[in-house]
Amino acid sequence: MDRIRTLGRTGIGMIESLGASSMLLWNSLMWGGPGSAGFGDLVKQLFSVGVRSLSIITVAGFFVGMVLGLQGYTILVDFGSEAALGTLVSLTLLRELGPVVTALLFAGRAGSALTAEIGLMKATEQLSAMEMMGVDPLKRVITPRLWAGMISMPILALIFSTVGIWGGAFVAVDMLGIDDGAYWGNMQASVTFYNDVVKGIIKSLAFGWVVTWIAVYQGYASMPTSEGIGKATTQTVVIASLAVLGLDFVLTAVMFGGV
Template identity: 60%
Template structure:
């Protein structure tokens, strides 16, 4: 009985130590990767990774943005029209996209589309000992492999979020104005008088930069720290998507409370 209790306590302690050690390893890895920025060759590699991480995510971002904007216009219209306030459709679509849906949905899609791929790629590099080979050749894998992917994610995600919001607003215009007959002038002009550049657009960009840091960091670390077996990589990939989605949703609440909560 007593030994079972002690074992349980020991297990709690082991888990805690393991968690803390993982956070420490993640911090060291990020530090090693960030310090490696100023090198012309790394810029080349970063651009190449931006193609993989950013350009190849464009299609899913644009399509989801378009459809989310369209659905919001459709749903918002049916409610607003009862009050004769369908002119407020523009600000409703624009504010929800810029403040919340743009950064959050982009981050979730990014975690699924690019984050999982990053984890699997780096994890497989580790499993096939490519990372060790690089070290054998006196090339720091943190600089050569991790840093370009990290910076590509950090740069790409705010860009993707901006594109998402812009496409979503155009999608809202498509449904609200061209289909449901809201006046095009009031769609844009009420939106313009409501949306503020610093308050709404910049805060959205800051949000998505934070999400980019979290998602890319988790994705890269999970790959770099994966157990180098098939099961290990599959587990790491799953954990990347689950952890970064949870982190994004939790952080979103905190950031929203800080940015918009208290006047």
């Protein structure tokens, strides 16, 4: 009986938090475009969310590209078609790994920081203080962070894919001796701008939106204690990662799967 009660409570809690987070999203974004909360705030958040994530994204992208190059080579060389390595690396990065790995790293690097920051603001009663002064904390704190996350994520994913493709080229052309023309030529013949690049950007936009939304909500709804902030930060990374992977399947099925 107790178990059934817990199950029901968990279910209701989940529906409640979904509703609360939707309301948070609506109340923060109803002000209009990215500059609605003040351009200076947006730039500041773009710096802490986007620029600070740049180093991890670049390094990760380079290594992922190099690993793809090596692994793809060992498989393709058995079929004598190592010239298709450029195609393999670029399509894998543009369609899947670029958006997904960037989103996972983004959730770990920027999402957790967002949650902890907002959670601490709540715990130290900065948010209540703002309300007392007649400043809407949603507009002042949440809105610029949401927009910064949504703007940064596609840029980071693009940089990830670009660096990865060049990392693959480094391994393939400079280390394994694949013809430079074959690597780039086959890539250009098979990658299409609208079908691969633009669809990858659409994916990363969706991921950026989901990750930032979850991070901001977890921070805003966290228990205002040190334990609560820790729990909320963990929750952000776990939920955001799962949401990204689930959403990725749906988006892939809709855009590439022909379902």
